[in-house]
Amino acid sequence: MTDQALSGRVALVTGGTRGIGLATARALVEAGATVVLTGRDEARAKEAAASVGASGLALDVTDAKAVSSLVRGVAKEHGKLDIVVANAGIMEDALLGMIREEAVDTTLSTNVAGTLHTVQAAARAMMRKKTGSIVVLASIVGEYGSAGQTLYAASKAAVANIARSAAKELGRSGIRVNAVAPGVIETDLTAGLSEDAKAENASRTPLGRLGRPEEVAKAIRFLVSDEASFITGQVLGIDGGLVL
C-alpha cells in the first residue's frame, strides 16, 4: 500500500483505547486518515487517541442509541464517514457448566449487539454517499470452535455472519463489509492466558509464535483501503496458520 493511501478518509474505531483497536487507529492515522477512536471511559479514550494522533470519545457499544448518535455526530462533524472498524469486544473463558449467566448477557450485548449497532449506524452514515468500508472483529474460534470458549466462540460466529449478511445487503450501496479472524494476539484480552497455554498456542502455530496487534491492524488497513475494492463478505484469518 502506498503512503498516505487513506488521505482524506474519515475513520471510526470502536474499542480503540488499547490492543488491536489502538494499533488499528495508529495504522489508519499513519496512512493519512482522520481517525476517531472510542472507549468506555472518556479520559482513557482521549489519552489513547492523543498517543496516536487521533481524537477520542466515550462510547459503550452496548447502548444502541449512544452508538447511533456518536456515529451520526462524527459523520456530521467531518462531513462524511468512510471507514468504521467495529473492534470493541470482550472475552470470558469458561467450560460449559461454569459459564456465568451475567457473562452471557455482557458477552452477547458487547460482541454481538455492540457490533450490530455499530454496523447499522455505519451503514446509515455511509448510505448517502454510496461508499464506505466496514471491518468487524471475528475470531478463529468463531470459525472453528474452542473448548472452554463456547460463549465467546458463539458470539464471534455471530460477528462473522454480521459481516457476511451486511455485505450482501449493502453491496449495492457501494459499502463493503469484511471481518478479520485473529488467532492468539498478545493484548490485555489474552494476558490472562497461562505461560503454558501461550507456549502451546505458539508451538501449534506454523509461524511458531503469537501475533502482535500491529499485524492485525495492517490487515484491517488493507481491507478498508482501495486495494481491497472488490473484496466484501470475507472473514480473513490472521493467525500465523494456527487453524491449518
Ligand code: NDP
Ligand atoms: P483488549 O481487551 O485489549 O481491548 C478491548 C477494547 O474494547 C478496549 O479498547 C475496550 O475499551 C473496548 N471495549 C470493551 N467493551 C466495550 C464496550 N462495551 N463498549 C465500548 N468499548 C468496549 O482486546 P483486543 O485488542 O485483544 O481485542 C480487540 C477485538 O479483537 C475484540 O473484539 C476481540 O474479541 C477480538 N479478538 C482478539 C483476539 C486476541 O487474541 N487478542 C483474537 C481474536 C479476536 P475500554 O475498556 O477502554 O472501554
